[in-house]
Amino acid sequence: MAALGQHAVSKVKNAESQLVQEWIAALEASGGTRNVKGDELKADTREFLQLITSSLENGAGTAIGAAQWEDTRQFLERLSRNRAQMGQDSSQTANFIFALKGPFFALLQKEFASEPQLLAEQLLQASELFDALGLHTIRTYQASREAVIRRQQEELLELSTPVVKLWDGVLALPMIGTLDSQRTQVVMESLLQRIVDTGSEIAIIDITGVPTVDTLVAQHLLKTVTAIRLMGADCIISGVRPQIAQTIVHLGLDLQGVVTKANLADALALAMRRLGVTFTKAQ
Amino acid sequence: MNVRSSGSQPVRVEQDVVMARQVSRKLAQDCGMRLIDLTKLVTAVSELARNTMVYGGGGDMDWQILDDNGRTGLRLTFRDEGPGIPDIKLAMTDGWTSGGGLGLGLTGAKRLVDEFELDTAPGAGTRVTITRWT
Amino acid sequence: MDRIPILQMGQFLLVTIQVDMHDQLAMTLQDDLSERISATSARGVLIDISALDMVDSFIGRMISTISGLSRIMDAETVVVGLQPAVAITLVELGLTLPGVSTALNVERGMKLLRERVAAQ
Numbered sequence: 409m410a411a412l413g414q415h416a417v418s419k420v421k422n423a424e425s426q427l428v429q430e431w432i433a434a435l436e437a438s439g440g441t442r443n444v445k446g447d448e449l450k451a452d453t454r455e456f457l458q459l460i461t462s463s464l465e466n467g468a469g470t471a472i473g474a475a476q477w478e479d480t481r482q483f484l485e486r487l488s489r490n491r492a493q494m495g496q497d498s499s500q501t502a503n504f505i506f507a508l509k510g511p512f513f514a515l516l517q518k519e520f521a522s523e524p525q526l527l528a529e530q531l532l533q534a535s536e537l538f539d540a541l542g543l544h545t546i547r548t549y550q551a552s553r554e555a556v557i558r559r560q561q562e563e564l565l566e567l568s569t570p571v572v573k574l575w576d577g578v579l580a581l582p583m584i585g586t587l588d589s590q591r592t593q594v595v596m597e598s599l600l601q602r603i604v605d606t607g608s609e610i611a612i613i614d615i616t617g618v619p620t621v622d623t624l625v626a627q628h629l630l631k632t633v634t635a636i637r638l639m640g641a642d643c644i645i646s647g648v649r650p651q652i653a654q655t656i657v658h659l660g661l662d663l664q665g666v667v668t669k670a671n672l673a674d675a676l677a678l679a680m681r682r683l684g685v686t687f688t689k690a691q
Numbered sequence: 692m693n694v695r696s697s698g699s700q701p702v703r704v705e706q707d708v709v710m711a712r713q714v715s716r717k718l719a720q721d722c723g724m725r726l727i728d729l730t731k732l733v734t735a736v737s738e739l740a741r742n743t744m745v746y747g748g749g750g751d752m753d754w755q756i757l758d759d760n761g762r763t764g765l766r767l768t769f770r771d772e773g774p775g776i777p778d779i780k781l782a783m784t785d786g787w788t789s790g791g792g793l794g795l796g797l798t799g800a801k802r803l804v805d806e807f808e809l810d811t812a813p814g815a816g817t818r819v820t821i822t823r824w825t
Numbered sequence: 826m827d828r829i830p831i832l833q834m835g836q837f838l839l840v841t842i843q844v845d846m847h848d849q850l851a852m853t854l855q856d857d858l859s860e861r862i863s864a865t866s867a868r869g870v871l872i873d874i875s876a877l878d879m880v881d882s883f884i885g886r887m888i889s890t891i892s893g894l895s896r897i898m899d900a901e902t903v904v905v906g907l908q909p910a911v912a913i914t915l916v917e918l919g920l921t922l923p924g925v926s927t928a929l930n931v932e933r934g935m936k937l938l939r940e941r942v943a944a945q
Contacts, residue, residue: 597727600909607929635912640905640927640934705847712845712879730879730910731917737881741848785919795882799918 412533413526417464419519420457420512428453430511438503443494452487452504459483460537470536472544484541485548492552501549505542509535569595571602578679579608580672584617589624596632603641610679611636614672616647623659633666642682644668646675692759702740702769703749711740711752715767718754722763724825732765732823735800739769739819742796747771747817757822764805764824772816779809829854831861837938838862838900841873851887858891862898869938870895873931875906885920892925901941902926905934 420427431453435441441449459480468476484505491501512534520527569591574580581599603611613629615621621629629645636643646669648656656663669675680687700714701707715736719729736752743750750771757764776782785798797819801807806822829850832839838861840854858870870891874880880888892902905928907915915922926941928934 597909597913600912604909604929607933609929609933631913631916634916634921635909638912638915638922638927639907639909640903640929705849709845709847716878727910727913730908730914733879734881734914734918737879737883741881741883795919799882799920802917802919803914 412464412530412537414465416516416519416530416534417461420464420515421461423515424454424457424461427457427508427511427515430514431457431508434507434510435503438507439500443496444491453508456480456483456487456504456508460541470533470540472537472540480541481544484545488545488549489552492549492556498546498549498553502542502546505538505545509538512538569598571599573606573608574612574676575680575683575685577608577683578610578612578676579603579606580612580614580676582614582617582672585619587618587621587625589628592625592628596628596635599632600635600639603636603639608641610642610644610682612644612646612672612675612679614646614675615652616649616671618647618649618652621652621655623661626656626659626661630661630663630666642667644675644678646670646672692757695756695758695763697753697755700752700754701749702743702752702771705744708737708740708744712737714752715754715765718756718765719823722756722765722825724765724823728823728825731803732821735803735821735823736767738796738800739767739821742819743769743771743773743817747773750816759824762824764822766806766820766822768818768820770816770818775813775815775817776809776811777813779811783809828857831857833861833865833867836866836868836942837935838865838867838870839873840870841876843876846877846884848883851884855887855891855894859894859898862895862900867900868942870900870902871931871934871938872902872904873906873934874904874911875908875930877911878908880907880911880915880920882918882920885915885918885922888925889922892922896924901938903928903934903937905929905931 428450432441432449435449435453463476463480466476468474472481487504488501491504513531516527516530516534520530569581569583572580572582579599579602581595583595599611599613602608613632615629633643633645644667648668648670667678669678700711702711712733716729716733719732724732740752743752748771750769750773753768753770755766757766782797783801785795797809800819800821804821804823806820808820809817810820811817827844827850829840829842829844829846838858840858842854844850861867862870872888872891874888877884888904892904895902903926904922907927926937928937
């Protein structure tokens, strides 16, 4: 496949600062510069132009998998990772490449005005190249985005289920959101470990924020209660909503010996009574 | 599925049960198993190794570390040339025991692992294979 | 032949299991402990299993038996230090140690024993 002609490449090189200027203008018009600092954008655009001109000078074709495009690919991978972390969407990120098309084509048009056949050929080549680079950017963006989502899911898992100390010897686990079996397992393990670490005698599992439970999750809950009791601590389940109570009864699960309370306040009051703590209102 | 490494361990006397636990713990650690999964596996090993020794009249524990699509697993096979189990259904019932145990060995071990396979016939010995993935 | 040591502290007996137990060792402990309860007229037994990284059905049965034995001999038994992973495994195994009193650590276990004995 024929590359962009060396003539065209040298023209691009000479017109670099003008191209950068028009490119940035196009980027700004398309809203692709959101959250990106002006200096950074200038540096990025200039670096990218230099990278592609030097690749083209080395005779690189439009197949961007080639070794000559290695540096450019790496640059784009870095760029899309940054953009993904900044919270830009995929089209804004891809626009970084596509906004260069206009100024670039205009330049070619001006330079090859007298040679329509050559112009058409060069335009086709440039178009193919930009499309390939744009696609690569989107692909990398997507991968980075997925990595971000995975990390956030893990963080959410930890954040959404903090084991909190309510009183000396009383731990609470306020569970929020849909419980799947794996999440329940992880959370319960951390609760058990905290009970040992803090020597807490009473643990309250509050499920007010849990919309539904399935058989597996209900069984996990019961197993946790049993494990806590085996370790020598007590467990109270609070915030059992009517639907969940119905599910548990329908599933035929045996809740015998499990202490349940309507809400967290009642559970805490019970825990206090068991610890022999009493409150009086100050006069 | 690839077998990364494998080996074998005798299960004949009481000390061998302790050794089987220690070997499988070490192997599970090498697989990068979480503490809770490791504890479950080692407990299953203890139950099955005891069965091999007490009911099977002694045998062996073969182990394999497996690689399968990015996950790692530990597969253990307990085999003996003992009398075998005449009624598998009965043996897989909670609380049923032919010896003096609690009757939780086979059924309990099954609940503690991801894969469980029992191969036995009267007079043909017993093979129990368990696998736990990371 | 190795044995698990049994310490006496006033009217209580203290057992700390720190080795990977084989079945014979568990049986020996069971026998030794009932002998000592009888010889010392102990009122309580505290078994610390915090160093045990695994409890299977055999050790579970030993714990239940010791608890039952000592109750008949007028002594309370409290088991302390069951690790979270071990507790979860026991539940999965189907062993819930009915009738066995447990406490989180030695300190709470001793407190529980004293309360139980004082209440009698």
